[in-house]
Amino acid sequence: MERKIRVLVAKPGLDGHDRGAKIVARALRDAGMEVVYTGLHQTAEMIVESAVQEDVDVIGLSLLSGAHMTLFLDVTQLLKKKGIEDVLVVGGGIIPEEDVPKLKKAGVTGVFGPGTHCEEIVEFIRKNVKR
Amino acid sequence: MNEIVAKVLKGDARSIARLITLAENNDPDVMSAMKDIHPHTGNAYVIGITGVMGSGKSTLIYELTREYRQQGLKVGIIAIDPTSPFSGGALLGDRVRMMELATDDGVFIRSMGTRGMLGGLTSAVYDVVEILDASGKDIVMVETVGIGQAEVDVIKIADTTLVVLVPGLGDSIQTIKAGVMEIADIFVVNKADRSGVEQTIAEIESYIDIANTDRDRKTPVLSTIAKESKGISELIYEIDKHREYLKKTKRFDAQRRKRYEAELVEIIRKRLMDFIFDEPKFTGKVESLIDQMSKKEVDPYTAADEILGKILK
Ligand SMILES: Nc1nc2c(ncn2[C@@H]2O[C@H](COP(=O)(O)OP(=O)(O)OP(=O)(O)O)[C@@H](O)[C@H]2O)c(=O)[nH]1
Ligand SMILES: [Mg+2]
Numbered sequence: 001m002e003r004k005i006r007v008l009v010a011k012p013g014l015d016g017h018d019r020g021a022k023i024v025a026r027a028l029r030d031a032g033m034e035v036v037y038t039g040l041h042q043t044a045e046m047i048v049e050s051a052v053q054e055d056v057d058v059i060g061l062s063l064l065s066g067a068h069m070t071l072f073l074d075v076t077q078l079l080k081k082k083g084i085e086d087v088l089v090v091g092g093g094i095i096p097e098e099d100v101p102k103l104k105k106a107g108v109t110g111v112f113g114p115g116t117h118c119e120e121i122v123e124f125i126r127k128n129v130k131r
Numbered sequence: 132m133n134e135i136v137a138k139v140l141k142g143d144a145r146s147i148a149r150l151i152t153l154a155e156n157n158d159p160d161v162m163s164a165m166k167d168i169h170p171h172t173g174n175a176y177v178i179g180i181t182g183v184m185g186s187g188k189s190t191l192i193y194e195l196t197r198e199y200r201q202q203g204l205k206v207g208i209i210a211i212d213p214t215s216p217f218s219g220g221a222l223l224g225d226r227v228r229m230m231e232l233a234t235d236d237g238v239f240i241r242s243m244g245t246r247g248m249l250g251g252l253t254s255a256v257y258d259v260v261e262i263l264d265a266s267g268k269d270i271v272m273v274e275t276v277g278i279g280q281a282e283v284d285v286i287k288i289a290d291t292t293l294v295v296l297v298p299g300l301g302d303s304i305q306t307i308k309a310g311v312m313e314i315a316d317i318f319v320v321n322k323a324d325r326s327g328v329e330q331t332i333a334e335i336e337s338y339i340d341i342a343n344t345d346r347d348r349k350t351p352v353l354s355t356i357a358k359e360s361k362g363i364s365e366l367i368y369e370i371d372k373h374r375e376y377l378k379k380t381k382r383f384d385a386q387r388r389k390r391y392e393a394e395l396v397e398i399i400r401k402r403l404m405d406f407i408f409d410e411p412k413f414t415g416k417v418e419s420l421i422d423q424m425s426k427k428e429v430d431p432y433t434a435a436d437e438i439l440g441k442i443l444k
Binding site: 019034037053 | 145148151214215217218221222223224227232240241242244
């Protein structure tokens with residue numbers, strides 16, 4: 001029986017830079033994970049519905065525009081509303097230090113700033129997947 | 132009946148998704164679930180979409196799905212991408228072209244890696260098609276890149292197979308497996324906004340003239356511009372026509388029967404292989420036989436007989 005960690009990588013919001021997201025997606029693949037890449041401009045509904053259909057263990061959100069608070073929280077709130085508790089949510093991008101505790105409290109369990117090594121993200125995911 | 136199966140039959144997305152995961156992982160629970168799923172299958176029409184990498188397969192699926200949704204049909208999509216043989220991971224990127232469908236509850240999209248296990252993909256895809264079928268989808272589309280034998284095998288699940296090529300063919304025919312050209316029920320030349328469409332169509336038609344002389348149906352060649360939603364209703368028309376042809380000539384049931392035969396063979400093959408290669412009492416034996424073969428102490432057939440003799444006895 002073969003179990004693989006499945007990760008949905010999404011970019012909510014309006015900014016058009018997905019280089020970072022793609023680098024992370026590739027690193028996760030190289031670490032043996034199955035990465036469902038969904039591309040730019042995703043709404044919280046699209047992300048959560050895709051995560052349900054793909055039955056992922058992890059949702060990875062990437063954002064550069066600074067609207068992370070609302071956009072990340074839209075996703076975690078929608079997950080809560082749907083009663084989905086076994087999906088780990090991590091976020092990356094330019095996130096001010098003071099927002100990190102708030103994000104973690106809201107369910108974005110891992111928060112990664114620019115310059116984070118991909119291995120760190122891989123390690124974090126491996127340690128924290130919920131099933 | 133299994134609780135998860137009951138929910139799948141009602142079309143519940145989370146249960147469908149979870150059961151697919153179990154099938155992909157070869158979970159032992161899947162066997163009993165599929166027992167309850169199977170009687171509810173056979174309604175979905177299965178369309179395979181294969182062809183050259185980057186030819187617009189996912190964009191075409193998105194466009195076809197929009198049309199089918201307007202007809203009030205429910206659609207399941209299985210998008211297969213290669214698993215990296217080095218890491219065992221996979222980058223599944225087909226959804227990018229289909230995100231507009233994510234929130235439509237009449238559409239269910241699942242991305243899968245080939246996972247590269249001895250035919251493991253094929254048996255899982257049979258299950259996934261059956262799960263989507265039983266969940267009430269009228270159409271199930273399966274996307275694969277037409278490069279490897281595994282992909283060719285997978286697409287044989289389909290009732291109608293589309294092979295997608297692009298203008299400037301010459302080389303693009305070469306990049307797909309010869310077997311892929313042969314399984315086409317309809318050829319699609321996508322990206323017809325580019326130059327060289329006529330020449331490409333001519334090349335495909337000359338291929339068809341050579342390849343299927345003995346058939347009572349000529350494989351149609353269509354051109355589309357998926358990115359601009361052009362040629363889509365013509366494509367749907369040809370798919371419908373092929374479906375009617377299969378029904379009229381009684382090929383439909385024969386083809387489905389072949390699919391069940393292939394599935395049965397696949398399951399037996401897989402379980403036998405697992406039995407031999409995962410069973411501790413056999414692994415040692417297999418290893419030592421390979422060593423003996425290397426040292427020329429035993430020939431390959433005798434070695435195989437030794438293993439098979441242990442099972443067949
Ligand atoms: N010019 C042109 N580009 C197109 C057309 N259809 C799709 N594309 C573009 O071709 C690229 C690949 O499209 P996909 O739909 O992802 O192709 P695919 O065959 O699914 O790709 P893989 O799954 O990676 O093999 C995208 O950038 C599309 O926007 C078309 O009709 N004309
Ligand atoms: Mg694709």
